[in-house]
Amino acid sequence: MTPPPAYDVVIAGGGPAGCAAALALVRAGRRVLLADAGTGPPKVGEALVPVGRLLLADLGVDRAVLDTGHLPCHGNLSAWGSSALHAVDFLRDPYGHGWHLDRPLFDRRLRAAAHTAGAEVAERTVVRRPARQPDGTWQVRLRDRAGSAGRGAERAVRCRWLVDATGRRAALAVQAGARRRTGDRLTALHLLLDPAPDAAADGRSLVESDQHGWWYTALLPTRQRLVAYFTDPDLPPAARGAEGFRARLLATRHISHRTRPHGRAPFRPPRRAPAHTAHLDRVHGDGWTAAGDAAAAFDPLSSQGILTALYTGLSAGEAVDARLRGDPTALPGYAEKVATARAAYEDGHRAVHAQETRWADRPFWARRHHTLNPTAPKGSDPA
Numbered sequence: 001m002t003p004p005p006a007y008d009v010v011i012a013g014g015g016p017a018g019c020a021a022a023l024a025l026v027r028a029g030r031r032v033l034l035a036d037a038g039t040g041p042p043k044v045g046e047a048l049v050p051v052g053r054l055l056l057a058d059l060g061v062d063r064a065v066l067d068t069g070h071l072p073c074h075g076n077l078s079a080w081g082s083s084a085l086h087a088v089d090f091l092r093d094p095y096g097h098g099w100h101l102d103r104p105l106f107d108r109r110l111r112a113a114a115h116t117a118g119a120e121v122a123e124r125t126v127v128r129r130p131a132r133q134p135d136g137t138w139q140v141r142l143r144d145r146a147g148s149a150g151r152g153a154e155r156a157v158r159c160r161w162l163v164d165a166t167g168r169r170a171a172l173a174v175q176a177g178a179r180r181r182t183g184d185r186l187t188a189l190h191l192l193l194d195p196a197p198d199a200a201a202d203g204r205s206l207v208e209s210d211q212h213g214w215w216y217t218a219l220l221p222t223r224q225r226l227v228a229y230f231t232d233p234d235l236p237p238a239a240r241g242a243e244g245f246r247a248r249l250l251a252t253r254h255i256s257h258r259t260r261p262h263g264r265a266p267f268r269p270p271r272r273a274p275a276h277t278a279h280l281d282r283v284h285g286d287g288w289t290a291a292g293d294a295a296a297a298f299d300p301l302s303s304q305g306i307l308t309a310l311y312t313g314l315s316a317g318e319a320v321d322a323r324l325r326g327d328p329t330a331l332p333g334y335a336e337k338v339a340t341a342r343a344a345y346e347d348g349h350r351a352v353h354a355q356e357t358r359w360a361d362r363p364f365w366a367r368r369h370h371t372l373n374p375t376a377p378k379g380s381d382p383a
Contacts, residue, residue, distance in 0.1 A: 005137045005158035007033045007120075009320060012127035012172055013165030014038075016306055017292025017313035019110035021163050023059045024317025026118040030324070033157065034114050035125040035142060037166075043103045044192065045218055045226030047073050047205060048306045050095035055310045061113040069105045071221045073098035074203035076303075079254050080214075081355040087204070100205070101306070102221040128154075130162060130172055130288075138162055138287060161320050162288040165313065168278055170294035176285050183277035184367070186299055187238060189245060189270040190228035193262035197223060207301070208254045211359040212237045214301070215255045225262050227255065230275055230300065232364055242269040275300050277349070283338050284319075284331040291316035296342050299349060308345075312338060 009025050011018045014036025022034040048066075056062035074097050075089030090097045115121040124145040131139045140162070143154045164172035170180055205218040213231030220226055227249060231237050237248055250256050279296040283289065292309040295316075315337050322330035353368040360369055 003158070005160050007031045007157065007159040008324060009033075009161045009163060010035065010127060010138070010140055010157065010159040011163040011165055012037075013163075013167065013292065013294070014111050014121070014123070015107055015165060015167070015292060016110060016309040017294070017316075018163065018165030019107070019114050020055075020059060020310045020313025021165060021291055021317035021320070022114040022119040023061065023117055024314050025321055026114070027060075028318075028321040030321060032114075032119040033122060033142075033159070034111065034119045035122045035127050036111060037126045038124040038145065039126075045190070045216075045220060045228065046101050046103050046306055047218065047303060048099045048101055048106075049303055050090055050093045050098045052098070052307050052310065053095055055307065055314060059113075059310075059314060060117075061110065064113055065106060065109045066099060069102050069221060071100040071219060072203050073100050073205065073218075077204050077206045077254070079206075079208040080352075081209075081357065083253055085254060089204075097203070100218050100220060105221075127162075127172065130175060132287065133158070136160075136287070160287075160324060163316060163320065164288060164290040164294045165292045167293045168274055168276075168297045170280055170290055172288060173280055173283075173285070173290045173294060176288050178283075178285065178290070179281045181279050181281055183279075184299075185232050185234075186230055186275040186277070187233045188228050188230050188273045188275040188300070189238065190226060190273065191245075191268065191270040192220075193225040193227060193259055195223035196225070196261040196263070202258070206254060206258060208252055209356050209358075210248075210252065211362045212364050215249075215252055216300070217255050217258050225259060227259060228300075229270070232367070235364060245270050277345075279338075279342060283335050289316050289320055289331065289334065295338050296345075298345050301352060302345055302348060304345060308341060311341065 008030040010033045011022050012035055014034055018034055022032050025032045053062050056065055077085050077087050079085050111121050126143045128141040128143055133139055138159050139156055141154055141156055162172055164170055202219045208215045212235050213229060216228045218226055277299050280290055283295045291312045295312050298304050315334050319330040319334035359365045
């Protein structure tokens, strides 16, 4: 006789989406394994908008996750559409200020909260080789990356449902037959500037556009400053190394001013990270559901990444619980929520890029303006 599954749900990915799904499921009484692979460079410089506290409160973890270790974000500055700075502050926001996150700390606290709530949390553990069983359950292999060169012990477990929260690669959903759709090829070039203990606290982020893309900077809880440039990988700024990055940084009007207290711009090359818009053609299937960036990943200009991850994680967890209780409408309802969030993002994305007209003939901007007017000539759109 086949033994019963050890878990109701296995969640692959221990970021905000995976943790939110785990918290929703254990609150519903489900047996949950949350596996965090811990791969890739640590994420830095992400912000959480004020309404994010409401979602964390719904999960019962807002104080544990936010009350210490992060910097308040009191608003945003932008030089977009002109060289003048425009300010949006959070003084009148009903949820108060936002946060410049210590992202590793934020994620660790979320996983700790999931563990405290009752989930089994497997750190540095990869979910591999999901196989559907004749009885409708899943068998997956869990590989512990704590061993030499990441090759640790491996064990098999069974579950009734899988949640894919593996980020933009959507590893489990793609293996299950879903297809990733990308809207652009936006790439982030980013580096950290040394701490500036004597610099005045800066509670606002700053965005500044130029002919090939746009810049972002924010002070981090470590007092380091994140500087990031967003462009397409085939454009000249993406091909230049440390010297090119530094020269383009010093040519900015506002970003360069923020970097001065942190000393001379470094010569080390910036790191690269994907920042493109993407989504799955379907966010659930036979025994699986995707959440977070695996379901829908947004351009960082929206400042909605962490918020969307928490929202889709919470919604996915609730939908999976309802589906396991026999509700056939739960997962289609979840897919509709994701589609609605994507449509709102796309409307906002088009509206924001339409405001920048100074370099309409340059490839970066022409590509984005083409999405505003699909009947326009393609010009230099990427292949």
